[in-house]
Amino acid sequence: MSDANIIELRAATKAFSRIPAFKNVDFDLHRGEIHALLGENGAGKSTLTKVMAGVFKLTEGKLLFDGKEVSFATPAEALRAGIAMVFQETNLVPAMTVAQNLYLGEEKMFNRLRGLHIQARQFLAGMGFQVDPTAQVSTLGAAHKQMVEIARAVHHKARVIIFDEPTATLTPEEKRHFFNLLQRLVKEGIAIIFITHALEEALAVANRITVMRDGEIVASGDAKGFTRASIVQAMVGRTLTETLHGDVKRSARPYGDKVLSVENLSCAGLVRNSSFSVFSGQVTGMFGLVGAGRTEMAKVVAGLLKRNIFHGGEIRLLGKSVRYRVPRPAVRDGIVYVTEDRKVDGFFETMTAGENLQIGELTDKSNPVAMVSMARAKELAKEWGERLRLKQISDRAKMIELSGGNQQKVVIAKSLIQQPKLVIFDEPTRGVDVGAIVEIHQLISELADQGMAVVVISSYLPEILAVSDRILVVKRGRVVEEMMLSDASEERVMFAAVH
């Protein structure tokens, strides 16, 4: 342990039910530096920092803070020790004033609000923040909320502040202000880790840069030693995943009929004037970073978004103009959406796999008092179990007792039973074991070979490249680039997505 380091991770591993988010990682944070943490979605950046902030505990390895081995049980404990984390979604109480939030948890028996406000005003002014301490937090913009969070961290005498994508919601003006602020914090001896997707920011602001990929640190060093190209290279170049997804050169399938065409679609602030098409007999990959609006585009098409936040545009299914307000008519017309979060809206957890499949079959029958036989559920489980190599434990096992891969296969099968023309897979292999990933990719290819129109949304580049014939890149609610498989490379797709 050198004195220069305030935080050290040694051979650290964090696993969630045996699947490691990161493994055997060594990480140093120097005193008074700005350290940028880069990597694709799912590379393990957030988990790594959350371990330092006391949200998770390490499965293996050591966490050293200020030279002593520590293990924080809660974020509050980490904060007391001097490590604060500013999350993507700020953790402020919206109904309280800035001052109340600042001194949250330190209320005296008789709380004098005016005194609190005066104290807060002096404190904020001392930091050069122009925030009104009497303002209610819900009325503040993203940048001001962040200032309050930072002020709170400083107030708690944090010596390390971790930011999870702090600039994602800021305007350019606010960003500049934010970076100035970071410099000031550093001058006071506070060390900073910030997770970001924007490479330029990392290069411009950070003293050191660490790049993560697949739960490992692939590059780490002085920011001066990095260039854009070398960072992108480090982020995407992979060995393990190539063997997983097979780097066999394949040729793209030809265009079939135009099944779906979306023109100038806008929806709240999430989808902005976006246009794209999907063809039958082909897999259309949709790549974008988290929050780019891919899922929202798919959800508008499939009628999943609730309430009226549709701001115009046209959706055509096989040439016919459609606009679905609930998923039911979309399913009837042949558009199914396979969810990115199967626990939330994928499967019915207290039912068996067969019963889940049967629900899919029951959707298109209109007679409500029609008899339903339990034997049919078993039959479906057997039929699809063989087709999808479902490793069923027993006929009576509830969904919740199955593995992630099996759950995902059931969710997919439930949608395929509905005989769709267009299937939208949103992150089809999230939380799925390695064997099942390969099988799901094969299934996706088979569906396209059979002439179905398939859309695969993923923030995992190798997956997109492994399954797609045509790639759409989404950024800030819009399809910004379209390329055929033959033109696509990891670098090119990533470049389009972050620029």
Place this chain on the structure above:
Amino acid sequence: MAGRGKPGGRIGSVQISQELVVIAISVILFAVFSATLNNFLSQGNVIAILKNVSILGTLAVGMGFIVVGRGIDLTMVAVMVVGVAFSIWVSSWGVDFTLAVICGALLAAAIGLFTGIMVAVAEIPPIFATLAIASSVYGSGRIVFASDVLYAPPNIAWLKFVGNGSVFGIPMSVVMFACVAALMAFFLRKTRFGRLVYATGDNPNAARTTGLPTRPIIVTQYVISALIAFTAGIIMTGLVTGIDTRLYNSSLIYDVLLVVVLGGIGLSGGQGGVRNVIAGTILVGILTNGMTILNFSYTSQNLIKSVILLSALAIDAIINPRDEQTSQSGDI
């Protein structure tokens, strides 16, 4: 992955479910009361127990049906008293009583429809929607009907049969409860609609995404539960020849919930069935009857029942934990 586990553990090859525990407790209570209370085991008393629980049980079948779909219906007692009172009120103009009963049933169905729309379309959490609708329904009824207690016209043959008749020695009220329960069991287990109710209760978001008509399903559920409440009201009118609208102010709706929760229908939806309702009904029936023979006051009976309800809810929360998503949705 966190989530609802199997309810209870296993002893040998027997799955310990809440239903089994409830039945075991019922048997024990029955044995204890039989041994210690003089008149408990008499044929008259057993039939009295069954008669007394037939109304409660019928209401609980409707409530259980709603709870399986992850809702709650606090309007049931209000619909019951106001629906029947409306029928009697209409018949007092000289309308044929049977026709008046049909009018009452239509009113009950209309209230159910309104409740269903409030829950499914306006997306008001069912506990608040039904609480508010219950008191508006009762309040409107009180304004329209002149008195608290309305008596059915005498000499209605079928109503007398409902009250005093019997089939193979079983009181008609119990037969009606059994019919409602059997129909519901069939409906839930064997029909397409029943499967969809379970699916919607298990995971409403997944049901919607899969393309189920979730809103019509929920609305239909509330219409059916209102009609069941009305049926319970008819049974009551047969038994006591009239309806006391003040029943709305009693603890009856909580007894109904007690039966449902005690029987083991998880408030998190998608679990349990009519069997659970029957188990809960029998336990509450035996308990109430025993406490009455023991001459417990109404207040202390309520105290005991509420303690049991609270424990049942706590146990339900522990063995059927709601995950983060469901706990945020704001329903009960």
